Amino acid sequence: MRWLWRLLIILLYGERLLKHLAVVRFFRRAQPPAEVDPGLVSIMQPILSGDPALAACLEANLKARSGYQRQFIWLIDDDDEPARQICTDLMGRYPSVAITLVALPAPPPEHNPKLVKLIAGSARARGTVICVLDDDTMLPDHALENCLPYLAQHGAGLVFGLPYYVSYDNLWSGLVATFVNSSSLMTYIPFSLLHEPVTINGMFYAIRRTTLEAVGGFAGLEQLVADDFAVAERLRHHGYRLVQTPVRHAIRTTVSGPRHYLRLMQRWLIFPRESLMRHLPPHELVLIYSLVGLPTFLPWMALAVSVGRPGQRSLWLFLAYAGLSYLIFAYHNRSYLNSATPWRWSWMVPLVQILLPAQFVSALLAPRRINWRGHTMQIERGGNLRLVHRRDQ
Template identity: 25%
Template sequence: MLTLFSRLRQLRYNKKPKPKSSSLSAALAPGVSILRPLKGLDLELEANLRSSFQQNYPKFELLFSVASADDPSIPIVQRLIKEYSKVDSRLIIGEQIVGINPKINNMVTSYDSAKYDIIWILDSNVHVDEDTLGRSVDELEKPGIGLVHHLPMATQPSSYAAQVEQVFLNTNHAKMYLAINTVGIASCVMGKSNLYRRSDLDKAGGLAAFGKYMAEDNIVGEALWAQGLRHAMSADMACQVLGKITPKEYCGRRARWVRLRKYIVTAATLTEPFTESIVCGLMGSWAAHHLWPLAVPSMAYFFAIHWMAWGMNDYWLYRTLLDASSSPSPSGPASASGRGDYRSKKQPSYYWPDFMRAWLARELLALPLYIYAMVGTEISWRHQRYRCLSDGTAMAI
């Protein structure tokens, strides 16, 4: 059964369909405005931004947003705009303070000035495949679909804590994200790469209305869901290069996610421990031992088999996503990294012993970090501290 699941994942991400929208003429293709909010120098920033210039799609514009005129990302954007002079692109400097969320404040002007109804909000720390836009528009054009998003995927960790982060994103998080969106019983959206129609979001007050929330991605998804518009995922990933992460940063990220979710999707957050391997293993071991004491004489025996099967399944998913991950292929001297396709590079923790070292740490830390996050309310984002409030909003500290 596990082999079958692994094969299905490989078919989804390694056998991506050819986008139909990309073959249309500019007159027939739906126009798309790509919004890329920027702040500082993310890892592989130039390669990330280059991937949006290289989209194989006939009709789109690029809007880069920075809050400050002295932001260090501006020279990179200007160089790319000059290099890709045939691409309709603009740099917008300045922000509108509409709430506590700095990302929303940064994008409001770009959102209001976008030429097209379809908006693609793409974070600056991710890169995408050149056919991602075409496949996404194909999904968005289907009846009843109001939002298209992509699976977050982590690559290139350069520290042990970053390897643990990569294992989390590419196993536990990926499983739950894919499962919830496959069943489709509720909105479950991460805002790294989202497409929707501005005309739909404007019915909920427009982008500025969500500036009071820190987890605006999920709130936007719920607002569209409430209109009867369902979500879809194309066979693409939003790939992020992790680089170096400290153990403190890893723990802070996990706590931040839980604290943001516990007031917005309370029921789902409360059940989260029961999706973890250790809690499930302990419950299953106890039940199996008491129901079938002759067949399962020891809880430790059942737990060992359970944990080994869980780890193997996670490793298959992990390998599948890494094998299918893609990046822009930088061309010319303007490339920041000159690395080309990340699939040609050996990725840290790619092989079984390295994976298990990071996977064990992730699994053992999951419940303690969850408990720590649930009893607190403070988070840190982009060097600013916030306190999460019970209505889903936040206040700066």
Template identity: 30%
Template sequence: MTAHSVPLFLWLVIALCCAAACHATLAALAFPGLRGTAGTPRVGDMPGPVSVLKPLCGIEPRLYSNLQTFCTQSHPSYQLLFGVASADDPAAGVVERLMRAFPNHDIELVIDGTAHGSNRKVANLINLAARAKHDVIVIADSDIAVEPDYLVRVTEPLADADVGVVTCLYRARRVGGFWSRIGALFIDEWFAPSVHVANVLGQNRFGFGATLALRRDTLAKVGGFVALRDCLADDYWLAEHARAHGLRTVLSDVVVATDVIERDLAALWSRETRWLRTIRSLNPLGFACLCLTFTTPWLLTSALLGLGFEHGTDPAQTIADTIVDLSTSLGLSARLLLHARSARSWRAFWRDLPLIPLRDLLMWLQWLSASFGSSVVWRGVRIPLDAPGQRYDANASDSQ
């Protein structure tokens, strides 16, 4: 680079590289890892018996073992409700097998195909909620596995009347080969750290389908599951509706395990692009900034910029060269630290290290793809991003 000045657009690129490096640093420092913590919940502070709602659709590789973890809970009183839309759904047979294995548990299989709106999962939840016995409700995805103290710990914050929803993060558990490893990195090294960054910065506008715990009166206050029947991101909107009533969202220290089962690039691309496009529909500005969180392309850009500057007497180039060198070093160190904190072992650290550039580049391409399109396909149903029911009026809900 022989010019005796640094063009404005290069300063802009340098600023973006620095922003990406700073985000990587914050993510590495804020992220505690995905092992969870050993909680010591006080049984006296538990808000009472729990009804667990598990909407099911189809068979999954570890469905039985995942559902079984909900049958070994240390909570003294809970009900398990599993819902399918049809008796022909193979998940129904899995639940029946579970009921035979745990005959003394309060387990019920609800078969009801009533469609209350465009979101089939929410329709399932509406049908399940009608059979819930208890005033504390936990909604949990079918593909998660939990520890025996899960129900005790995730419901404990609900003893505080100011808490509306408790949610929790998840770590990936790959089922399959190469592409499931790539998918696991998406969850463990991008999604979960990004949530912790938001939490550290005081942002709590989230709600994850892995777990949503709330009281029955909170659900009634927001209009019940019916208010979500046409929502795309029903988990997010349930928590958002509660926040509209001044109730807090608590990010639990519980970390559950979720299965990553995609066996090819097409399936992985479809799921992750759907997630990103959903984020775009919820927070367009935040989605636009996501490109800064895919670290490797920015590290490569800053490294190439550093090679392009000539060492001479031009102060502007000297300053720019120093900045990009520091940015590259900081970003690279932070990315390695984040990878180390996410890895389950040193063997996993070295095994997955060469995949990081591919993972970041793939997310960049998915972000570009998710920038376009007006709908997503979820469980075979095409749902528009601007589906009705996502705009919420708390006053209107109160009047119902």
């Protein structure tokens, strides 16, 4: 059994250390040369009210510094009066910023509201580069200058960034934020160094207008719930590469309580179940399971050994693994995520590692129904959706 013990140690610590080294290497890579000013950049933001931080997030992007000329296209529902009020107030406060407000009727029940808005927004976008930006996402200063040069690389069709959360207003927001901040870099980056990305972070990405037109725009994707994977698949089908950039962008989402937390985590885990896992070829699925799926259960493995084989050696195995994970997180938080996770909340790191496997299993077994800011949607097998209940305004 000694060989099994050694194999377990190599598996537990090797996975953490190799992914950490991949992250360090990624951020030490030389950046591509600065691109000539691309001209107008159109930033499309599908907006839905319901989060208390919505106005602050939208305003942060208006205030973010950039040397590029920008056009903001805000896409709201025509019956979403809170969103309309927030947008018109900000437009009045920032009259020098080019903002186009578009109010759209409710889409058909089987259509993804975000993709419907992106179709409408791209018809109004005048930029040579089109960015998609979620309404809870805040770009840092000069994000475009640091991101768009990657579009000049050979075969690049779309570039995207790395998310981290700054929501620590309460316990449940903190749990979500710590989950993302402790897993985002260790998930996206190692995969991108071994294989070209197979999907994107849909919270922020950029694409040239000519490329978007060449692949048919967003039309025809409306019935798919995982808009990020749908866009990624269309680009890859046409021979374009998806490029992971080192641009990190903050996200602020208020999680009101335990039910909201469980719904949000379930939605995040159901999406890949009905998109990536049902549509990718076997060799790419093997890589995803090896880098993301199986490592999810390593904390449980370490805990099971500690509980199942009581003894000093077993206890030290678990404590050392938890300590290593914590130190790696602390380094990433300070070096790459602008210390987004306050020190007083860092005790959540081991907690989310223990909770995640249970949530992963729950999402695999859960009914394919999600809630997005009051809208209830049924996800069909394979990723199509149907609106079950539209929220009351």
